[in-house]
Amino acid sequence: MKKIIFGIAFIIFFSFLIVSAINMRTFGEPTISQMDDYFIKNAQSETGANNVVTSIVFDYRGFDTLGEATVLFTAVVGLVALFRGVKK
Amino acid sequence: MKEMSRIVKTVTNFVYGFIIVFGFYIIAHGHLTPGGGFQGGAVVGSAFALLLVSYGSLNSKKFLEKDIFSLFEGFGLILFIVLGFSGLGITFFYNFLANSGGWFGNAAVIGVNPGDMNTGGVIPLMNIAVGLEVLSAFGVIIITMARGAEFTKKKENS
Amino acid sequence: MIGNLPYVAVVMFVGLGIYTLMFKRNLIKIAIGICLIENGVNLFLITLGYRKGAIAPIYTQAPSGQAMVLPTPQALTLTSIVIGIATTALILSVAMMIYKHYGTLDTEKVRRLRG
Numbered sequence: 001m002k003k004i005i006f007g008i009a010f011i012i013f014f015s016f017l018i019v020s021a022i023n024m025r026t027f028g029e030p031t032i033s034q035m036d037d038y039f040i041k042n043a044q045s046e047t048g049a050n051n052v053v054t055s056i057v058f059d060y061r062g063f064d065t066l067g068e069a070t071v072l073f074t075a076v077v078g079l080v081a082l083f084r085g086v087k088k
Numbered sequence: 089m090k091e092m093s094r095i096v097k098t099v100t101n102f103v104y105g106f107i108i109v110f111g112f113y114i115i116a117h118g119h120l121t122p123g124g125g126f127q128g129g130a131v132v133g134s135a136f137a138l139l140l141v142s143y144g145s146l147n148s149k150k151f152l153e154k155d156i157f158s159l160f161e162g163f164g165l166i167l168f169i170v171l172g173f174s175g176l177g178i179t180f181f182y183n184f185l186a187n188s189g190g191w192f193g194n195a196a197v198i199g200v201n202p203g204d205m206n207t208g209g210v211i212p213l214m215n216i217a218v219g220l221e222v223l224s225a226f227g228v229i230i231i232t233m234a235r236g237a238e239f240t241k242k243k244e245n246s
Numbered sequence: 247m248i249g250n251l252p253y254v255a256v257v258m259f260v261g262l263g264i265y266t267l268m269f270k271r272n273l274i275k276i277a278i279g280i281c282l283i284e285n286g287v288n289l290f291l292i293t294l295g296y297r298k299g300a301i302a303p304i305y306t307q308a309p310s311g312q313a314m315v316l317p318t319p320q321a322l323t324l325t326s327i328v329i330g331i332a333t334t335a336l337i338l339s340v341a342m343m344i345y346k347h348y349g350t351l352d353t354e355k356v357r358r359l360r361g
Contacts, residue, residue, distance in 0.1 A: 021253040028298040036316040048196045048207040049119035052303040056321040062181035068325045075332035083236045203306040
């Protein structure tokens with residue numbers, strides 16, 4: 001009985017996803033791109049790096065990279081604390 | 089886990105040095121070619137996984153220790169935070185070495201050019217800090233989970 | 247509809263991940279389902295920023311005079327991949343500890359809240 005309800009709910013949800021994927025905007029034509037045009041035009045003169053993606057990750061949006069480095073460090077600390085009882 | 093055959097161990101002895109050098113090349117040239125800190129750290133981490141799989145987790149206690157990796161991980165994160173605070177005269181995370189005359193301070197040629205290593209400002213130093221952190225995080229995760237798998241195995245024939 | 251094929255591929259990833267999460271009972275299969283959903287979302291972020299006939303956003307030895315792909319979704323996907331690594335490592339080690347404590351990995355049998 002529970003399996004039938006789960007099955008019907010999954011089929012309805014999956015059909016919503018398929019219909020919205022077919023009706024999205026055409027692949028390959030972004031509609032709003034003013035921030036990225038500014039980044040492509042001015043990244044070389046302001047930061048001095050040839051790689052635009054690296055200058056976004058470390059210079060224009062360095063705060064997100066700080067958050068991500070902290071998440072990775074915290075996950076490793078939690079994992080070592082979980083295996084504390086292992087004797088050699 | 090048990091160790092692999094002699095052919096696998098011989099090829100591993102030959103190949104793991106090249107993988108580590110290639111990973112450090114990707115980390116160091118992060119501001120000129122595709123790559124950077126995270127991608128290069130993942131490549132070096134896969135070299136450690138290769139060593140652990142081909143030698144077994146009992147034999148690899150001699151050359152893969154958890155304490156050195158743990159030390160490097162904390163050192164990498166502290167270096168990243170210090171580099172963020174050192175531009176605090178104007179704002180947090182300010183690129184205070186770009187287009188100045190000092191270390192990594194050349195101005196890049198506008199348009200298509202073969203890259204100059206001396207450009208980039210504070211970005212190559214941040215690449216090295218994040219790469220150090222990611223490769224030691226991979227080492228600690230792999231070693232801890234392998235030792236833990238020995239511990240949680242059911243007693244089979246005893 | 248053939249032009250929207252990358253978006254249909256993303257929906258296949260997410261749909262398979264949700265099916266595994268709802269209908270399977272082994273803990274390792276549930277961890278694989280979570281990993282599938284995360285990878286589907288990463289693929290969706292990258293395919294949002296594509297321009298037809300453009301090259302990668304790097305100036306070193308690029309063919310001159312061509313348009314470039316949007317670089318911001320690629321920067322966001324880098325962060326998301328690393329967070330996916332942290333999540334998968336933690337859920338697999340919690341599964342190892344459950345196996346050591348209960349002797350089985352079936353979610354119908356590990357129902358007691360107090361050990």
